[in-house]
Structures are given as structure tokens and as C-alpha cells.
Amino acid sequence: MLRKTYVGLAALAGAVLLAGSVAGADLSASLKQGVPDLKSAGPLAFGPEGLLFVGDTKAAAIFAIDTGDRSPSATAGPLKVEGIDGKIASMLGTTEKDITVNALAVNPASGNAYLSVSRGKGPEALPAIVKVDREGKVGEFALKDVKFARAELPNPAPGGKRQESITHLAYLDGKVYVSGLSNEEFSSRFRAIPFPFAEVVPGTNVEIFHGSHGKLETNSPIRTFAPYEINGESFILAAYTCTPLVKIPVAKLQPGERVTGTTIAELGNRNRPLDMIVYKKDGKNFILMANNSRGLMKITTENIDKVEPITKHVNDKAGLTYETIQGVKGIEHLDQFDKDNALVLMRNENGLSLQTMPLP
Helix, strand or coil, X not given: CCCXXXXXXXXXXXXXXHHCHHHHHHHHHCCEEECCCCCCCCXXXXXXXXXXXXXXXXXXXXXXXECCCCCCCCCCXXXXXXXXXXXXXXXXXXXXXXXXXXXXEECCCCCCEEEEEEECCHHHCEEEEEEECCCCCEEEECXXXXXXXXXXXXXXXXXXXXXXXXXXXXXXXXXXXXXXXECCCCCEEEEEEECCCCCCCCCEXXXXXXXXXXXXXXXXXXXXXXEEXXXXXXXXXXXXXXXXXXXXXXXXXXXXXXEECEEEEEECCCCCEEEEEEEEECCEEEEEEEECCCCCEEEECCCCCCCCCCCCCCCCEEECCEEECCCCCCEEEEEECCCCEEEEEEEECCEEEEEEEECC
């Protein structure tokens, strides 16, 4: 079944506002007013009460920022913003070629979308957070005079791999879950950081059996993940490059420990996962995954508790099956918009379009 998380589940906004207001107030009380010194803006995730978590890959740090965006929008219906890269570029005083959208997250408290953006290229690129409301209005979320907190990750990936020190974020049950690489020999790490932030404990060392490569791997980072509950137990469903899908018990994500994820699918090699969500349709749960070369995947979770683990080399695909959603191309980021729709950032001949799409 699906876990109740704040990772893109905008359909739960009303319940979050009613049940989470006291907890949200306690969480924001731990923040201090000021200017977050982001060096970069990468992965995004929402917690309760409009609390936005931002992965700063350059600084290897996680920022918690109170957006103040807690009221459900009065605007309903689909959302579509064509040429959003041009609108962002104009707002930031540059051109589309100098804009990179790094992540997308929907605020479940309001239904508004947030994008993390790089202005410029290379190490000199500047970070920005962009807000898109339900009417399609695009505006910069100013990183000044906001309440925030910062957690620095120990032993981040060095040099050219620093951008992989944080590959994905999620908030679940009072913790911020962070995947990425460290500078240690066993470099693939998964961290569970309690919030409000205190000391960041060592992460869990994660190894997997990569069916396409036919071997155990310890240095490949998780690219995207989603919390999921199987028979009452909390798991992380994690996707890696080339493209194993792995389940990892949350209970085993202990500081400094070593855990081997169970490979439950090989979705095809020569492929990089970009974003994934878990959703329910017609009484069944599915995984929707965007990737860079095999189209938009709708992956079944049927028999996820019984599927035979992949422990030997496979030529192409094995385990859980998927279908490719026909006629959908160019998706670079996605998140759940409401119970019936995803929000996707899609590249077409006119640049980038931010739009809702019915869940398949």
C-alpha cells in the first residue's frame, strides 16, 4: 500500500492542514530568520505545512525553508505553462540557454509547484527557487528574510562527483531521507536525518545486485526513490542507472550499517531514471517513472512482496513488469499533482512545458 508521505501527495492537502498544523508549527519553531546561503539548488521535497527541503549539492547540505505557503488554492482544474524556461529566464534576467531546471516538487499544503533552478552553467551557476501557482503564475521565491535551518552532510563525494552527493530527497515520519555518494570506499549512502535538524549521523552503506552488470555494486548512487509500505512494513523503492529497481527496509537504514537492497526489477540497461512517484488507480498501486531513454514507465507493484529477487545476470528485463505510456516523450521531472494527475516538466519544440497529465 502507499505510505502517507509529503512527497508530492497534493491530494492530501486538506488532511495535512487539519492533522498537521500543530506538528507543522513545532517544526517551523526550530527555524531561524535569515538568508539561506545556498551554493546550488538541486533535489526538492516537501514536509508538512509548506516546509521545503532543498538539496545543495555544491555545499553538500540540506536546507529546510519555511515557504509560508500553507493555504489550499481556490483554483481547480488542470495546469499548463508553455515555455516556462523562457518565463524563468526573463524573470532572472538571462536566456533560456542559461537556465537549467534541476527538480520539481508540488507543495501538498497549497497545490503550488516549486522548481529548483540554476542560472548559468558550470561552477559559477547561481541557485534560484521558482514558484508556479495553480493559475500558472511564475515567480521567484526570494531566498531572503525566510525561516530556515541547515544540515551539512559529512564526507561528501569529492571533486567532479560532488553533484552526486545528494541525488534525491524525501520527507517521511519526521525524517529527511537523502540518497547520494560519499567520499568513502563504500560510497553509495542513504541517510535518515531527523528533523528538526541536529547532528547528522553517518549514513547507511547500501549495496545492490545489478542484474544488467551481473555483480554486486557499492558505488552506484540511487537516482530517485519513493517510500512504500509492504505488508505493514516501511520500505524505500529505489531506482539506479541502467535500471535496477530495489526495495530497502526502512528499519535497516541504521547509521554506519551496511544493507543489501533486494533487486525486484531490471527495467532495461543504457537508461537513467529521472523521477518516480507511487500512486493508486482502480484500487491498485503503480510506480510512474520518468527516465532518459525508455519513455514514461508505468510499473506494476503486483506481487512486490513475492517477486523473486534478481541475483544473476539478466540481458535486459526481469522481475516486476512495466508498460511504456505511448505518445509521452521528453519528460524531465514529475511529481504527483492530485489523486488523478501528475505534474510533469516536459521538453518539446517550444522549450519546456509545465503541465498536468492524467495518471495512466
